[in-house]
Amino acid sequence: MKVILLNGSRREKGCTFTALSQVAAPLEEAQIHTEIIHVGKDAVNGNVDALVKEIREKMKTADGLVVGSPVYFAGPSGEIKAVLDRLFMTGEDVLRLKPAAAVASARRAGTTATLDVLNKYFTYAEMPVVSSRYWNVVHGYTPEDVLADKEGVQIMRILGRNMAWMLRCIEAGKKAGIQMPDKEEKIFTNFIG
DSSP: OEEEEEEOSSSTTSHHHHHHHHHHHHHHHTTOEEEEEEOGGGGTTTOHHHHHHHHHHHHHHOSEEEEEEEEETTEEOHHHHHHHHHHHHHOHHHHTTOOEEEEEEESSSOHHHHHHHHHHHHHHTTOOBOOOSSOSEEEOSSHHHHHHOHHHHHHHHHHHHHHHHHHHHHHHHHHTTOOOOOOOOOOOOOOOO
C-alpha cells in the first residue's frame, strides 16, 4: 500500500513538510509506503500540467492522499490550489473512493478556512475524508516551531494512524468480497433559467 502526500508550500523542507512527515511516520510504521511530492513553484511557473500528470500517474497505484498547505492570506497556497484544480478536473477516476486528508500549517490563523477549501476537493471526488482528534493543523513559523507544537504533532501522528487503519479496513473489505459502490453519471443542475 502507498499514500501520496502533497506539500503545497514553496518551501521544500519547511513547516508543511514537517507536518506531513509527522503524518507519514505512523504510516511507514504500519508498513504503508509514503511519498511526499513537493509542489513548489512548478504550479505557478508554467509546469502545472506536467506536475499534475505525474501526480495522476502515481495516484493510479496509490491507496490514499494527504494534501498539506501553508496558510496564505487565510487560505491554501495558490500553488496547491492550481494543482488541485487541475488534478480533480482531470484525475477524478484515479482519486475516487481513496481515503484523503488535508493538513494546514500556519503561524497563527486561517487554518480552518484552509481545511474547508481542501476538504471540498475530496468530497467532489467521493473520497472518504480521514480525520484526527481535532482539526488537522499545526502552528509555527519554522519547522522547529512546528515540532514544538506538541498538540499539533500529536494530531498529525493520530491522522497517520487513522489513515493506516482506514486503508487496512478497505483492504479487509475487498478481501471479504465487499464491492466498491458503482459510479453514477453526474447530474448537473442549472440554477438559472
